[in-house]
Amino acid sequence: MISQAAFRDAMARLAAAVHIVTTDGEAGRAGFTASAVSSVTDDPPTLLVCMHRGSRYNDVFKINGVLCVNVLGPEQADLSAAFGRKNRDLDSCFAAAEWRRAATGAPALAFAAVVFDCRIASIAEVGTHSVFFCEIVGVATRGDPAGVVYFDRSYHQLRTTSGETPTGDAQTALASVLEALGGADLPPRLYDWLQAAAPIDELFIFQRPLGLSTPPQPLMSLGRSPRLNERARAYCEDFYQLDPINELLPRDQPGATARIVPTQIAHRAYREICYERPNFREKISLWRRRSDGFVVVSMFRKADAKPFSSRELDAIRDCGRILFPIIDKHQSLTLKHGARPRPGETVLQNIETKLAALPVSLPPRQLAVCSRTLIGMTAKGIARDLGVKTSSVVTHRRRAYERLGISTGSELARLLL
Numbered sequence: 328m329i330s331q332a333a334f335r336d337a338m339a340r341l342a343a344a345v346h347i348v349t350t351d352g353e354a355g356r357a358g359f360t361a362s363a364v365s366s367v368t369d370d371p372p373t374l375l376v377c378m379h380r381g382s383r384y385n386d387v388f389k390i391n392g393v394l395c396v397n398v399l400g401p402e403q404a405d406l407s408a409a410f411g412r413k414n415r416d417l418d419s420c421f422a423a424a425e426w427r428r429a430a431t432g433a434p435a436l437a438f439a440a441v442v443f444d445c446r447i448a449s450i451a452e453v454g455t456h457s458v459f460f461c462e463i464v465g466v467a468t469r470g471d472p473a474g475v476v477y478f479d480r481s482y483h484q485l486r487t488t489s490g491e492t493p494t495g496d497a498q499t500a501l502a503s504v505l506e507a508l509g510g511a512d513l514p515p516r517l518y519d520w521l522q523a524a525a526p527i528d529e530l531f532i533f534q535r536p537l538g539l540s541t542p543p544q545p546l547m548s549l550g551r552s553p554r555l556n557e558r559a560r561a562y563c564e565d566f567y568q569l570d571p572i573n574e575l576l577p578r579d580q581p582g583a584t585a586r587i588v589p590t591q592i593a594h595r596a597y598r599e600i601c602y603e604r605p606n607f608r609e610k611i612s613l614w615r616r617r618s619d620g621f622v623v624v625s626m627f628r629k630a631d632a633k634p635f636s637s638r639e640l641d642a643i644r645d646c647g648r649i650l651f652p653i654i655d656k657h658q659s660l661t662l663k664h665g666a667r668p669r670p671g672e673t674v675l676q677n678i679e680t681k682l683a684a685l686p687v688s689l690p691p692r693q694l695a696v697c698s699r700t701l702i703g704m705t706a707k708g709i710a711r712d713l714g715v716k717t718s719s720v721v722t723h724r725r726r727a728y729e730r731l732g733i734s735t736g737s738e739l740a741r742l743l744l
């Protein structure tokens with residue numbers, strides 16, 4: 328027999344997909360990171376999950392009898408670390424990503440590579456682990472085939488060439504830009520190349536964290552205007568002041584008469600929004616979703632310029648495919664995540680007013696908890712802010728959701744649209 332340590336070291340060389348296995352039901356919500364997931368048979372469609380018997384949540388899974396296996400996409404490796412930590416705060420782990428409720432009631436991760444919604448059909452106790460044999464009742468697959476594997480105790484991204492990687496000329500452009508990465512000449516080269524694809528006046532790239540209370544942080548600005556960086560900072564500040572929910576899930580806004588161009592797409596890991604406002608520059612934003620927020624590329628054209636043609640829109644879409652990998656790489660080299668979330672005064676008031684205007688009225692405490700949830704504060708943070716216990720925040724939130732007939736924060740956000 329080999330030792331446990333030798334077994335683990337050897338298993339580290341067995342590349343595995345990374346999953347967040349989640350449950351919800353009468354025993355409550357729980358989730359953990361698992362690599363021990365495998366297909367068993369396709370009739371009936373069955374997979375197995377191995378969960379340590381010593382885990383605090385082992386019984387929660389057994390009592391609920393349902394689970395979702397959320398197979399992580401390449402930009403979700405940080406969730407794996409959060410859900411894999413001993414003594415993790417489950418509320419903050421769940422708050423770090425967007426979830427839907429699957430048919431079984433278990434939390435399904437938005438933008439997962441694939442989600443298997445399952446009922447636990449039988450359980451075998453083998454040594455230190457419970458082996459859950461799970462009958463698959465539903466599957467949701469993300470548009471672009473991309474994933475992450477855990478190998479030699481670190482994460483490795485997997486992407487096929489069909490999704491985000493450009494072809495032909497764009498491929499050459501990407502190669503030359505990547506070659507310049509980290510070099511001082513990256514921004515001008517990128518700008519020249521963009522100009523050739525579709526003339527724009529300015530481009531700001533910024534990071535928009537999921538917590539709506541944290542202002543976006545500029546990552547890069549390109550253009551010929553004087554004091555461009557100041558303008559980028561001011562733009563982020565304006566953006567922050569704008570109604571964040573409408574900005575996150577845009578639609579026509581009274582007064583702003585935003586025109587969402589039909590090319591608006593919410594597919595793959597990013598979406599494109601193109602809209603005009605009177606007295607504004609025409610603006611196109613490409614959004615790339617990550618587990619902790621969005622990276623947004625906003626491109627502007629002067630108010631008196633022609634609207635973007637469909638050919639230019641195509642070129643801009645190509646730019647997105649090229650820009651996001653560049654940003655990912657550039658960020659990992661030089662840029663850091665910024666500020667910690669703080670309660671957002673104006674944004675919070677704005678959301679409270681909207682919540683108060685819903686047809687179902689919420690008592691003040693529930694309203695305070697829901698509005699803070701919407702700006703991305705964790706249960707602990709809300710408890711501190713309101714001077715109450717975390718458990719009472721959770722209860723208020725549950726009661727509010729029951730009253731509103733919803734079960735997740737994203738559904739709450741949608742009610743405000």
Ligand SMILES: Cc1cc2nc3c(=O)[nH]c(=O)nc-3n(C[C@H](O)[C@H](O)[C@H](O)COP(=O)(O)O)c2cc1C
Pocket residue numbers: 345359360361362363364377378379381382383384407408410411412413414415477
């Ligand atoms: C990459 C990775 C893979 C893991 N795979 C498994 C697994 O297959 N089964 C399991 O029980 N725990 C696995 N864990 C550990 C759990 O995610 C988690 O650390 C453990 O459940 C902590 O104990 P607790 O649930 O009592 O808090 C993994 C952790 C990581 C980071």
